[in-house]
Amino acid sequence: MTPITRAHLERLDGDDVLAGARAEFVLPEGVVYLGGNSLGALPRHAAGRVRATVEVEWGQGLVGSWNRAGWFDKPTVVGDRLARLVGADAGEVLATDSTSINLFKTLAAALALRPGRTAIVAETSSFPTDLYMLEGLADLLGGYERRLVDSESDLREALDDNVAVVLVNHVDYRLGRLQDMAGLTEAAHRHGVLTVWDLCHSAGALPVRLNECGADFAVGCTYKYLNGGPGSPAFLYAAKRHQEQARQPLSGWFGHAEPFTFVTGYAPSEGIRRFGTGTPPILSYVPLEASLDIWEKVDLGAIRAKSLELTDLFMELVAERCGEFGVEVASPRDPDSRGSQVSVRHKESYAIMRALIDREVIGDFRAPDMMRFGFTPLYTRYTDVWDAVETLHDVLATESWRDPRFAIRATVT
Numbered sequence: 001m002t003p004i005t006r007a008h009l010e011r012l013d014g015d016d017v018l019a020g021a022r023a024e025f026v027l028p029e030g031v032v033y034l035g036g037n038s039l040g041a042l043p044r045h046a047a048g049r050v051r052a053t054v055e056v057e058w059g060q061g062l063v064g065s066w067n068r069a070g071w072f073d074k075p076t077v078v079g080d081r082l083a084r085l086v087g088a089d090a091g092e093v094l095a096t097d098s099t100s101i102n103l104f105k106t107l108a109a110a111l112a113l114r115p116g117r118t119a120i121v122a123e124t125s126s127f128p129t130d131l132y133m134l135e136g137l138a139d140l141l142g143g144y145e146r147r148l149v150d151s152e153s154d155l156r157e158a159l160d161d162n163v164a165v166v167l168v169n170h171v172d173y174r175l176g177r178l179q180d181m182a183g184l185t186e187a188a189h190r191h192g193v194l195t196v197w198d199l200c201h202s203a204g205a206l207p208v209r210l211n212e213c214g215a216d217f218a219v220g221c222t223y224k225y226l227n228g229g230p231g232s233p234a235f236l237y238a239a240k241r242h243q244e245q246a247r248q249p250l251s252g253w254f255g256h257a258e259p260f261t262f263v264t265g266y267a268p269s270e271g272i273r274r275f276g277t278g279t280p281p282i283l284s285y286v287p288l289e290a291s292l293d294i295w296e297k298v299d300l301g302a303i304r305a306k307s308l309e310l311t312d313l314f315m316e317l318v319a320e321r322c323g324e325f326g327v328e329v330a331s332p333r334d335p336d337s338r339g340s341q342v343s344v345r346h347k348e349s350y351a352i353m354r355a356l357i358d359r360e361v362i363g364d365f366r367a368p369d370m371m372r373f374g375f376t377p378l379y380t381r382y383t384d385v386w387d388a389v390e391t392l393h394d395v396l397a398t399e400s401w402r403d404p405r406f407a408i409r410a411t412v413t
């Protein structure tokens, strides 16, 4: 096999059908940004759009902008734009709240659709907030058994006719392992179990096919691969077939059928709007809308193809260049089981990642021993992969990570 060279990767960047998308983002010169699985980059038009929203819609339009600037409809309008990216139809996605809150709402709605069943299945490898929200809800409702399992085969085995809901992370945050949405949904439905999917690490990273797979509910954030900005609104999905029956307990006025009649009793809105709760954070939708303008020009098949090429390349180069220093690629090699991040294990991962960040190669660290590198095909270049691995090699070979300042723990890792 001919060895990979930087010149070869420069040619791949030159031929990349997604190369134009990179120009739509603000990326600091000299930085290799592999943190898009944590916080996506800033869309170039976002700042101007926020400024216009503040100065024109708020400053001039004042309260009238709830009607005239379409503020009231943002959660459904933005939800419809997100729907294409997760394989849903218009009217099935609401852009609202945080992922944690949306987990609470969808889990509660799903449990209520399966009265008499008393078990909930989830994975121990779930992002912790998923398990915390599940715990809080189960404690509040009382009488539910939480079955936490360690692997996909355990997940399948834990399903039976007493299980109401299974909560699955489509791509897990530590290893970037991709679950079989179609197969698991079918296995769940065989027992009458409803599925809630957490799409935080798959929305915008690969084509998600909620309706094709028969999924019931889903949640996800928009600040990672979708580039909506820090704290941008999350989303939730409820399949059309469940919407009329579904009830969620955070029954605020934005989920009411007629919020401006100010009646004392709650009546859920028709459709996906019933999953709304309180006043939407209008300014936080605006960078996400700027990002969705970019997403609308992009083919998700091209995203997936490039994502797999970038992650393959990174895994191959890390094994080749850095294997001798005790680093180990922990993410799945099988493309069908891989999201768009590569996790690398080393007992000194924290200090190594700090040293990399000091050299402007940005990834992150997850306890106890994992470095994570996110590959965002919209703006990651093939040469970024090369430069990241060369810097990693240098940090390991020179042991520059031993500098005591790299051992100091930051609040956010």
Ligand SMILES: Cc1ncc(COP(=O)(O)O)c(C=O)c1O
Residues within 6 Å of the ligand: 098, 099, 100, 101, 127, 129, 130, 169, 173, 198, 200, 201, 221, 234
């Ligand atoms: C899988 C997953 N779920 C949920 C969250 C966070 O949820 P929230 O948007 O409520 O902070 C994250 C954050 O990284 C995540 O990776």
